[in-house]
Amino acid sequence: MTEPGVGHNSVAGDRLKSFVTRVEHLEEEKRALAEDVKEIYSEAKGAGFDTKVIRAVIRLRKQDADSLAEFEALLDTYLRAIGMKAPR
Amino acid sequence: MTEPGVGHNSVAGDRLKSFVTRVEHLEEEKRALAEDVKEIYSEAKGAGFDTKVIRAVIRLRKQDADSLAEFEALLDTYLRAIGMKAPR
Amino acid sequence: MTEPGVGHNSVAGDRLKSFVTRVEHLEEEKRALAEDVKEIYSEAKGAGFDTKVIRAVIRLRKQDADSLAEFEALLDTYLRAIGMKAPR
Amino acid sequence: MTEPGVGHNSVAGDRLKSFVTRVEHLEEEKRALAEDVKEIYSEAKGAGFDTKVIRAVIRLRKQDADSLAEFEALLDTYLRAIGMKAPR
DNA sequence: CACTGGAAAATGCCGC
């Protein structure tokens, strides 16, 4: 019997292991990117920039982008509401 | 004068802009990876797994790896301290 | 009218002030404890120990404790998931 | 021989253990205080306050206190410099 | 005295 009915088999375990390793792989990639970011800040510092300022700039730009996206979403909702755009 | 002299030129600004955009690009990649991770958890949930458990498993494995790395660092420090290993 | 009515009174302000001072007091206590820790490291150094090693030992012990707690939490979650323990 | 000359005895180990446990104890107290702080923020939130604001208030007051201390130190140095206060 | 690494604080996110 190679498939013991339901109950305890290792299929679920394999599936779980797959999820775990896939996530771990992605997290590793994220970690590598974070490293790269750190290096850039390091490089910027070496070039005489204050990393704090750079961080602030990036944060502000992100906020702007978020505001813009928010506004577009609002506009979108409004246009659908007045029937000038196809509903989702 | 179209460029040199010291004073206010845009070279520093260009440099700064470069740092900012590079970081933003990397952050965007990280965001995309985070999305992927979310999707995997979603998929796992759909397959009947408790995401909480998966997260815990991953965290435990990470802690193990961290502990090992830390222990090796400690051992390294200790060996240098007692002169059984060349200093950095 | 020396007190009630709704509008602008200082009750909220008093409440806020209370929160603020309570937090500040606790933070001060934390600061004092941090001082004590520093003194101990100083004393250890004077006794010829490498503070780096002591810090590492403490961190490792903490990690062990954390890992154990985490594992127990995971086990707990798992047991509830398979119905072998009463839900919270 | 109950005291093996120098070399390997457990006295150093005991001393080290003492440092470790003392630090751990203090860290535990700090952790408890941090808990208390969290509870206060929780309570404040329940009372309708924005914890972000409270944190900001505390930060500002801390900055003021630091500035004041700095100023007093400066004043102190100055007074000593002009001989209007006994040297340290 | 600048720099790195580690602790603490703050913010954001996910699940309930």
Place this chain on the structure above:
DNA sequence: GCGGCATTTTCCAGTG
């Protein structure tokens, strides 16, 4: 929508 958790960011002490 809130509480807990994870990540990120800021701060600070130690070190060369």
